[in-house]
Amino acid sequence: MKSPITGKEMPLCREKRRAEFRKESFEIVFHFYKCEDSGEQFTTTELDELNLAQLHNQYRYSNNIPFTDEIAKVRNKYQVSASSMSEILGLGVNTYRNYEVGEIPSKANAKLISLADNPNYFKELVKSCTTLKENDRKKILKRADTLINKNEEQFPTTAVLDYIFGSDNKGKLTGFKKPNAEKLAQMVLFFAERMKPYKTKMNKLLFYADFLNFRNSAFSISGMQYIAIDHGPVPDNFQSIFEYLSNEGYIKREIQHFPSGKEGTIFATSDKHKFDASLFTDAEMEILNGVANKFKDISASDIKEISHLEQGWIKNENNKSAINYEYAFDMDGQAIHR
Structure with a gap:
């Protein structure tokens, strides 16, 4: 400028x-x-x-106030319109719609929206709403009952996913996004389709995608927490994550043997899943493509060395601790532009 x-x-x-x-x-x-x-x-x-x-x-x-995508997710899972949701919550239509596009709710309204995420509590809100049409009320209650039954049936699976990917919003340690298993799976699938990287390289590609997106928008893409280990930044619990993605057919892991006797794991695509770009915003896709183009021809060992130039890794490697996403603002230096 x-x-x-x-x-x-x-x-x-x-x-x-x-x-x-x-x-x-x-x-x-x-x-x-x-x-x-x-x-x-x-x-x-x-x-x-x-x-x-x-x-x-x-x-x-x-203040435990849900973000815009979380607010919209609550409404979408009940398959109701914004106007119906505002009636059920007792809010003005314009007030509620503004929450979905960025306005920050009051603490009281934020708590109400968070409670509505629970289908049992949401049912009580629907029952007490006097302005809903009877047909709409029945449809919404039926949907809530379906979700209650579904949650009970899938609880073990949900618990496993929370353990593998994380379930808490840790603020600066997750880029102000809750860990999103589907988005991370699609990111892994994207890079597997583009370049069949080794595991070491895949970890760095994910790191750069999430942190560069945070640098531009103050949000990560996947909500994953990254740890600084000897080989560079990696998603927390990455071994279990890749095991899960392999078992679910998102990727195939191929073992490459080297003359030295060592071996490496290559991430390839499978026939079970294809990359779904609809899960990502245009800005997120620009980041994913940019990272893929930047590192396409760079080896796993070289991208590891590049990641060792990042302040986020340098400052946290000794204690093998989680990397604050604010280090993303230092990433326009020599490391990624080397």
């Missing part, structure tokens, strides 16, 4: 700042351009959105 004062290109700067939202203060990585001659600071619409997203994300996380 050029300075409106001098016309010279301005460097992009980042610094930790405290910002306030609804009388609560949070620390964010504030992005801005600085005119080196005048000292004046400037932002763009994109930087304003990124700075504000960081602030809103921390407020939601701190």
Whole structure:
């Protein structure tokens, strides 16, 4: 961006700042351009959105307020319209619709929406709503009963998935997304289709996709937590994750033997699943394609060395600890542009 004062290109700067939202203060990585001659600071619409997203994300996380995709997911699982959902919750139609597109609910309304995620509680809300048409009420109650029965039948499977992929929103450690098993499976499938990578490379591809998406939007794609180990950043519990994806037919793991006596695992596609781009936004697909193009011809050992240049790995490797997604803002340096 050029300075409106001098016309010279301005460097992009980042610094930790405290910002306030609804009388609560949070620390964010504030992005801005600085005119080196005048000292004046400037932002763009994109930087304003990124700075504000960081602030809103921390407020939601701190107060257990669901994110927009979680709010929409609650409604969609009951197969009701936004207007019907607003009636059931006792909210104005426009108020509820605004929640699905980004407005942050009050703490009371957020708690109500979170409780509605439980089909048993939702049934009671539907029964007490006096403005629903009787036919609509019956359909919604039937859907809630179906979900209750389904949850009871699938509880063991749900518990297993939560154990393998994680089930909690850990804020900065998951990129302000709850772990999404289906999205991660599709990411693995995407990279397997594009390049048949070794396991070491697959781990780094996932890391870069999630962290670069966070760098642009303050959200990860998969909601996975990454750990810094000797071989670079890897998804937490990655061995169990890949075992599950292989057993479910998302990928085939092929063992490659080397003259040295060592062996490596290659991730190939299977006939059971095909990549589903509809699960991803256009921006997320741009990230996935960008990562694939950047690292397509780079070996597993080279991408491991590149990942060792990342501050997120450097600062956490000694303790093998989880990597804060804020390290994504350091990723426009020598590592990925080497």
